[in-house]
Amino acid sequence: MSEPPDARSCQIHVDPLSGRSVFVAPARAQCPREEALDECPFCAGNEHLTPDEVLRSPADRTLPWGARLIPNRYPIVVDRRSSPTPAAPAATAAGHRPAHGVHDVIVESPRHDRSILAVETPHWRASWELARQRLAQLALRDDLVWGGVFKNSGRAAGASLDHVHSQLVALDFVPPPIVAQLAAGGGDRDPFSRIIAAAEREQRVVATSTDLMALVPPAPRQPLETWLVPRQPGPWFHDAGPSVVAGLADLVREIVARIERAAPAAEFNWWLHQAPFRTSSGPEPGAGRRPREGCVPPGWRWHLEILPRISPLAGFELGIGCHIVTLSPEASARRLRAI
Ligand SMILES: [Zn+2]
Ligand SMILES: [Zn+2]
Structure with missing residues (x-):
């Protein structure tokens, strides 16, 4: 396999009008598409096609793996701690800075499964446990302030390889949706209790389990959008x-x-x-990027937002910044419950 592209040029450019951050990652242009590959790098037996794993399940390397977590070969950020030749931050223009952080891939099955529904249950559960372990590791670092996991399923949703996988990122700033959600949660009552109570009252609960609830949020962006929320408060998934x-x-x-x-x-x-x-701890705030003491409202909860890509993001969504949904939240919940 050819050498991976040089990712040291990864930068964050901040738009002066909106304050929006854009990750400039030229290396990702070389990210292979499924059809361009002879062999799937995520299938068992092809481990030599990927970087060395950071975590695996089971941890015992004499046993075959069921899930593995590897560095992303085409990252959007560079980990200054592991990069052999750190980029020189001084070379950046105003409003630009090196994109520092961690970008991993979680391979969720040793088989070439294309749907998460096909993955064997122990492997599927192990994938989530690897994500939890990795976030717990990264949370201890004083150069990173936030981490999360995301999934792209399908080409329109951004997936380039069919083999089931998710991505994990950890960044040196708090991303805007989290800043907004924490700010909205201010005040003396915890917003998730209100969200759950309203979902129960308005019959938007789709399914429940011992520790979690699945509900259609009050303002879904797409038909069938569903959030998974733990019953017990807890700000960090990696503490679960x-x-x-x-x-x-x-x-x-x-x-x-x-x-x-x-x-x-x-x-x-x-x-x-x-x-x-x-x-509450950590270095002095840098350009407002570091959370302040006490910024997590009491009762705040980690959560998973699942967004089906049923209608395209169009001019209203991109230019006006609001969503239009053609199915009421209650109707979405009824449809999801009925089948
Ligand atoms: Zn595969
Ligand atoms: Zn959220």
């Missing part, structure tokens, strides 16, 4: 216990199966939102 992690894995599959039955061949994304790694 084994039964919660396994329960999340199982409930994700149940909801994706329901979405696929309600909207066959629907592509989707999901992302795990959690609180910044630290809420």
Whole structure:
């Protein structure tokens, strides 16, 4: 296999009008598409086609793996701690800075499964446990402030390889949706209790398990959008216990199966939102990027947002910044429950 592209040029450019951050990652242009590859780098037996794994399940390397976590060969960020020749930050123009962080891939099955519904249950649960372990590791670093997991399923949703996988990122700033969610959660009542109570009252609960609830949010961006929320407050997924992690894995599959039955061949994304790694310690705030003490409201919860890609993002969404949805939240929940 050819050498991976030089990712040291990864930068974040900040738009002066909106404050929006754009990751400039030229190396990702070389990210291979499925049809351009002779062999799938994620299948068991082809481990030599990927960087060395960071974590695997089971940890015992004499046993075959069921899930593995590897550095992304085409990252959007560079880990200054492991990069052999760190980029020189001084070379950046105003409004630009090196994109520092961690970008991993979680390979969710040793087989060439294309759907998460086809993955063997122990491997699927192990994939989530690897994500939890990796986030717990990264949360201890003082140069990173936030981490999460996301999934692109289907070409329109951004997947380039068919073999089931997710991505994990850890960044040196708190991303805007998290800043907004934490700010909205201010005040004396925890917003997730209100969200759950309203979902129960308005019959938007889709499914429940011992530790989690799946509900259609009050303002979904797409038909069938569903959030998975733990019953007990907890700002960090990486603090969740084994039964919660396994329960999340199982409930994700149940909801994706329901979405696929309600909207066959629907592509989707999901992302795990959690609180910044630290809420009270750490270095001095840099350009407002580091969370302040006490910024996580009491009762705040990590959660998973599953967004089917049923209608395209169009001018209104991109230019006006609001979404239009053609199915009421209650109707989405009824459809998901009915099948
Ligand atoms: Zn494969
Ligand atoms: Zn969220």
